[in-house]
Amino acid sequence: MxxxxxxxxxxxxxxxxxxxxxxxxxxxxxxxxxxxxxxxxxxxxxxxxxxxxxxxxxxxxxxxxxxxxxxxxxxxxxxxxxxxxxxxxxxxxxxxxxxxxxxxxxxxxxxxxxxxxxxxxxxxxxxxxxxxxxxxxxxxxxxxxxxxxxxxxxxxxITQQKAEQELTKAQNAFLKAQINPHFLFNTLDFIYHSIADSSPIAADAVIVLTEMMRYAVDADKMGEYIYLGDEIDQAENLIYLNQVRQNHSLYFKLNYTEQIRNIRLIPLVLLTLIENIFKHGDLSEPNDEAVINLNLDAHYLHIDTYNLISQNTSDTGSHAGLNNIQKRLGYTYGSEVTFNYHADQTNHFHLNLSIPLGRLNVSAVLT
Structure with a gap:
């Protein structure tokens, strides 16, 4: 009052x-x-x-x-x-x-x-x-x-001027991005030829890294959706590079069927899930390997992950990569997408992603 x-x-x-x-x-x-x-x-x-x-x-x-x-x-x-x-x-x-x-x-x-x-x-x-x-x-x-x-x-x-300035910066960055990849690929090609005879394993790693970098550079030209098979290939390359770095001591399994490869999905979903496992998971136990399963049933595409959580991982992690995936999936496919993850009492991390096939337009794949 x-x-x-x-x-x-x-x-x-x-x-x-x-x-x-x-x-x-x-x-x-x-x-x-x-x-x-x-x-x-x-x-x-x-x-x-x-x-x-x-x-x-x-x-x-x-x-x-x-x-x-x-x-x-x-x-x-x-x-x-x-x-x-x-x-x-x-x-x-x-x-x-x-x-x-x-x-x-x-x-x-x-x-x-x-x-x-x-x-x-x-x-x-x-x-x-x-x-x-x-x-x-x-x-x-x-x-x-x-x-x-x-x-x-x-x-x-003022806002328009800032937008114009940001556009100019983006154009300059785009021009640099067009130049820098050529320099990067030429350098990787030089390294490959320099070590091919003396270190075949390292040379193979350079080839795989070059393929992954080219995929990342060309990602913006692929459109809104990509074949899941293309991302599976890059996922296997990512797993291979990590195995080379760790002397093939990582226990990681990626399971899928050929039918899965023909699904068209927004990019970088599978790669982000794998990077999350490498970042936060413990892949050193032969009897407790990390697993990613991709499968189809009559109504859904399912992507499930399972891994032991590393002792060096903080419980207060922001899960920024997973939150980003969840937002992108919700924006693209709507509320019908199921995206859940949690850590259980045995210190294992579980993630379940399900997308209705009707939103993926894959009826032709299943016939």
Whole structure:
């Protein structure tokens, strides 16, 4: 409650100050000069009527009368109605003051033309100031809106300039990417020929690495989907390179059928799952090898992984690669995709991915 009052006061404090100064001028200074002071209740009731007229005119009547231009000529004269209401309310306030004895009136208090026109003038006086207030507030709102639009336009220009700068950077990066792969492949080819006779195993590894790098470089040219068989080939290359590095001491099995190879899938799903196993798994136990199974049933493509978790793996890992796969699969295939993974009590990691065949358009594969 206190906070709401504080907000209200901060919003209207200037208007409160203006009203306080006006009332002080009219009730105190003029009364002091003329030597005539009214009863406080008289001031209270009549200023209440004037303030209500002021804000009703500025915030209700004028916005309504000016809302539709073609109706202005018909609506504006209705302002006279609110002035008549002001005169009527003021008169009834004075009747209450006279009847209660607060104001002494020698003759019976009746509506007269003098009283009517004096109150009509006073109402028009406040309505005039209210009209000025309305146009001032409207001007300030329009100016604020214009400033906001100019600010938004400036922000749009800055955003566009940043986008153009980023586009220029991307174009430069693309040109570099076109040059760098040629340098990389030429270098790998040189290394291969240099070590082919002295170290056949290392030379084979270079050939496999070259094939994987070429696959990665050309990935953006393959389209939105690739044959799963192509990624299986690169997955086997990745497994082979890791085996070479570890002197073929890793226990890892990739199981699939030839039918699987004809499935078209978004790229880098299988490779990311294998990289996750190499990064977080323990593949050194011959009786506890890591396994990836790819299989089809009547309704789904299933990819399941199983591996012992390395003792060097932190439990607080972000699983960024797996989260990225899950988002890409959900975006491409919708909520029908099942993607679950967990670590069990025996320190093994399980992952299950299932995609409806209807979303893969593989009916021809199964016939």
């Amino acid at each position: 206190k906070k709401n009052f504080q907000l209200w006061f901060n919003r209207y404090k200037l208007q409160l100050l203006v009203w306080a100064l006006y009332i002080f001028y009219e009730a105190v200074l003029i009364g002091y000069v003329s030597g005539v002071f009214g009863h406080p209740m008289t001031y209270l009731l009549h200023y209440i009527a004037a303030i209500i007229l002021f804000y009703v005119h500025a915030e209700i009547v004028l916005p309504w009368a000016l809302a539709i231009k073609k109706f202005i000529a018909f609506r504006l004269p209705l302002v006279l109605v609110e002035l008549a209401v002001f005169v009527f309310v003021s008169f009834n306030f004075d009747v209450i003051l006279v009847d209660s004895g607060i104001v002494i009136h020698e003759k019976p208090f009746r509506m007269s033309w003098v009283y009517f026109f004096s109150m009509l003038y006073r109402g028009g006086y406040f309505a005039g100031f209210s009209t000025g207030y309305y146009y001032l507030v409207t001007y300030m709102k329009e100016k604020r809106k214009t400033n906001e639009l100019e600010k938004q336009h400036l922000n749009d220009i």
